[in-house]
Amino acid sequence: MTINVLFSARDALWPVYQPLLSDGLSAAGLDVRLGRDFAPDDVDYVVYAPNSALQDFAPYTRLKAVLSLWAGVEQIAGNATLTVPLARMVDHGLTQGMTEWVVGHVLRYHLGMDAHIVNPEHAWTPVAPPLAQQRHVTILGLGALGQAAARTLADLGFQVSGWSRTARDLPGVTCHHGDAGLQDALARAEILVLLLPDTPATENILNETSLGWLPKGAHLINPGRGPLIDDESLLAALDADHIAHATLDVFRTEPLPQEHPYWAHPKVTVTPHIASETRPETAAQVICENIRRGESGEPLLHLVNRALGY
Numbered sequence: 001m002t003i004n005v006l007f008s009a010r011d012a013l014w015p016v017y018q019p020l021l022s023d024g025l026s027a028a029g030l031d032v033r034l035g036r037d038f039a040p041d042d043v044d045y046v047v048y049a050p051n052s053a054l055q056d057f058a059p060y061t062r063l064k065a066v067l068s069l070w071a072g073v074e075q076i077a078g079n080a081t082l083t084v085p086l087a088r089m090v091d092h093g094l095t096q097g098m099t100e101w102v103v104g105h106v107l108r109y110h111l112g113m114d115a116h117i118v119n120p121e122h123a124w125t126p127v128a129p130p131l132a133q134q135r136h137v138t139i140l141g142l143g144a145l146g147q148a149a150a151r152t153l154a155d156l157g158f159q160v161s162g163w164s165r166t167a168r169d170l171p172g173v174t175c176h177h178g179d180a181g182l183q184d185a186l187a188r189a190e191i192l193v194l195l196l197p198d199t200p201a202t203e204n205i206l207n208e209t210s211l212g213w214l215p216k217g218a219h220l221i222n223p224g225r226g227p228l229i230d231d232e233s234l235l236a237a238l239d240a241d242h243i244a245h246a247t248l249d250v251f252r253t254e255p256l257p258q259e260h261p262y263w264a265h266p267k268v269t270v271t272p273h274i275a276s277e278t279r280p281e282t283a284a285q286v287i288c289e290n291i292r293r294g295e296s297g298e299p300l301l302h303l304v305n306r307a308l309g310y
Contacts, residue, residue: 009049024288050075057081074198086304093279101275102149109219132157138189141196186213197310198225208233223275226251238267249275
């Protein structure tokens, strides 16, 4: 029986993904029709971007699964019309890109690069930075992205701690979990990296209280989700010199409005949501593998826990 796969994402992505998915599904030995316009009751799988026009899944009575092209699924996880399995995107291209971005910005802070890159006074201050093993880095969020970044930083010699809602065991990383473990994870974080999903439980996880648990002079890096941070509390902590600097890649409103105080703040670096991106070549491999699994009765990869929202 022919499998119908609906591609529901931005128009510009179709010519990129179409040959990759066609080749991958054919190589898997599947008889597939891939397209952008099927009758809803003919669709078996939806390859999906949460910002697509498709928001009502009720007419898709034959649907077996929705396979997201995004790592973040907060825009779709709560959709009451979506009753079939939902898989989020976890692929090695996205993971590698995030790891490189995180490590780069951790090293920027660790090595004190800014003082040498921007040095209008031509100050000669030959003070060497500490070695990595003398620096504490904490990562909030130990999913696929957080674990990859934590392992790489630990391999470089950093003292790495991680925090997650539930218990994790990661060699070379001191793992904390739950409400009780959050303060311990933050207390030694000279450099803090946020890689949590956006859920009701993680919104404003960095607020006036939790920012106060960080050591004075800590640096903050957020490539995770904008709502993880209470913006007013972070600005106050920066102004009070409790937080030395923040590099922010994600925001509550994107693009970040021109009038937002982050743009002009001397202790904030804004990057335009570029920490990592879904790479079509590797993402297509994950999508094809999940369709193969679905057709062979195997468990799908990277299923979303709808109750938790990720």
